Amino acid sequence: MRSGLADAKKKQEMKERAKTANKLGTAAFKNGDFESAIQHYTTAMEMDDEDIAYITNRAAVYLQMEKYKECIEDCDKAVEKGIELGSDHKMIARVxxxxxxxxxxxxxxxxxxEPAIEAYRRALKVHRSNAEAFNKLKEAERAKQxxxxxxxxxxxxxxxxxxxxxxxxxxxxYADAIKQYTEAIKRNPEDPKAYSNRAACYNKLGAFPNGLEDAEKCIELDPKFSGGYIRKAEVEFYLKEYDNVMKTYVEGLNHDPNNQELRHGVTSCIQEINKANRGDVTPKELKERQAKGMEDPEIRxxxxxxxxxQVMSDLEENLSAAQKQMKNPVIQSKIQKLIGAGIVQMK
Incomplete structure (x- = not known):
C-alpha cells in the first residue's frame, strides 16, 4: 500500500512539474524563443504522457518555425494518443x-x-461545429481548384x-468548331484569337449574345487585335445599331489603320446609314429601327x-424655319441623332 501511495505521489509530482515546464514553454513561445519552447514542451511530454496538450503545443511551435513535417508528426502522435486516452474531441479536432x-x-x-483537405474534413467529423476547420477547408478547396x-x-x-x-x-x-475553341480557351484563357474565332461561330449560328460576349472579352484581352472589333460590329450590324457599328469600326481602325476588313465595314455601315436616312427602307425595317431607337434613353x-x-414640326410644315434652327450645332447634333435612329426621315 505504501508503495502504491508513493507511486501515486511521484506521478502527481511529475504532472505538476510537467505543467511548470509547459508554462515555461508557452512563455518562451510568446517571446519568440522557439528553441527553448520546444525543449520545455518536450520535457513536459516526457514527464506526463497522458496530456496531449503538450504535444499539440510543440506542434504549434514547429508550425511557427516552418518545420512542417515535424508539426505533422506531432499532430499524428497527439491524435493517436488522444483517441487512446479519450481526450476532448474539440482538442483532437484542433490538432x-x-x-x-x-x-x-x-x-x-x-x-x-489533398492531405490538407482530408485532415480538415476529419476534424469536422470529430467536431462538426469547428468553424476554423470549416473555413480552412473551403480555402484549401479553392486553392486546389x-x-x-x-x-x-x-x-x-x-x-x-x-x-x-x-x-x-x-x-x-460551327458547333464542332465552338467545342474546339472552348477547349483552346480552357487551355489558355488569355488567348484573344480563340475568343474571336468562337465569336465568329456564334455569329454564324445567330447566337449573337454569346458572340458579343466573346468579342468584348477578346477586346479586353488585346485592344490592338482587330478580330474582336470585327466580331462585335457583326452583332451590332445585325441589330441595326449603325451608330454603335461605326464606333466599333473606328475604334478598331485606331489600333489597326490598314485593316481592310475594318475599312470595308465602315463603308458598308455608311451605306446602310445613308440608305436609312433617304428613307430607302421597307416600312417594317423603319418600324424596327424606330423601336430600337426609342430604347435609347438619350433619344427619349x-x-x-x-x-x-418645334424643329421636327417645322421640318414638315416650315422648312425654312427648321433650317434656321438647324444652324445651331447643338440642335443639329440632336436632330442628326434622331435621323440616325430613324425617328426623323429626310427625303
Whole structure:
C-alpha cells in the first residue's frame, strides 16, 4: 500500500512539474524563443504522457518555425494518443486542423492540398461545429481548384485545339468548331484569337449574345487585335445599331489603320446609314429601327425637348424655319441623332 501511495505521489509530482515546464514553454513561445519552447514542451511530454496538450503545443511551435513535417508528426502522435486516452474531441479536432494547415503551408501543386483537405474534413467529423476547420477547408478547396486550372493551362495545346477549330470553321461545322475553341480557351484563357474565332461561330449560328460576349472579352484581352472589333460590329450590324457599328469600326481602325476588313465595314455601315436616312427602307425595317431607337434613353430625352419638337414640326410644315434652327450645332447634333435612329426621315 505504501508503495502504491508513493507511486501515486511521484506521478502527481511529475504532472505538476510537467505543467511548470509547459508554462515555461508557452512563455518562451510568446517571446519568440522557439528553441527553448520546444525543449520545455518536450520535457513536459516526457514527464506526463497522458496530456496531449503538450504535444499539440510543440506542434504549434514547429508550425511557427516552418518545420512542417515535424508539426505533422506531432499532430499524428497527439491524435493517436488522444483517441487512446479519450481526450476532448474539440482538442483532437484542433490538432487535425493544425495538421491540415501544415500541409497547406507545404503545398506546391494541386495534389499537395489533398492531405490538407482530408485532415480538415476529419476534424469536422470529430467536431462538426469547428468553424476554423470549416473555413480552412473551403480555402484549401479553392486553392486546389486554382492550382488545377493553372496546371491545366498549356498554350501549346491551346494552339492545337484552336487550329482544329479553324478546320471545322472552314467546313462550316460551327458547333464542332465552338467545342474546339472552348477547349483552346480552357487551355489558355488569355488567348484573344480563340475568343474571336468562337465569336465568329456564334455569329454564324445567330447566337449573337454569346458572340458579343466573346468579342468584348477578346477586346479586353488585346485592344490592338482587330478580330474582336470585327466580331462585335457583326452583332451590332445585325441589330441595326449603325451608330454603335461605326464606333466599333473606328475604334478598331485606331489600333489597326490598314485593316481592310475594318475599312470595308465602315463603308458598308455608311451605306446602310445613308440608305436609312433617304428613307430607302421597307416600312417594317423603319418600324424596327424606330423601336430600337426609342430604347435609347438619350433619344427619349431629346424628344422631350420643346425646341426639338418645334424643329421636327417645322421640318414638315416650315422648312425654312427648321433650317434656321438647324444652324445651331447643338440642335443639329440632336436632330442628326434622331435621323440616325430613324425617328426623323429626310427625303
Amino acid at each position: 487535425l486542423t493544425r495538421k491540415g494547415t501544415a500541409f497547406v503551408k507545404m503545398a506546391k501543386c494541386s495534389k499537395d492540398y 486554382v492550382w488545377e486550372r493553372r496546371e491545366f493551362i498549356d498554350p501549346k495545346i491551346s494552339d492545337e485545339e484552336r487550329e482544329k477549330g479553324d478546320e471545322f470553321f472552314e467546313e462550316k461545322m 430625352n431629346i424628344l422631350t425637348d420643346p425646341v426639338i419638337r
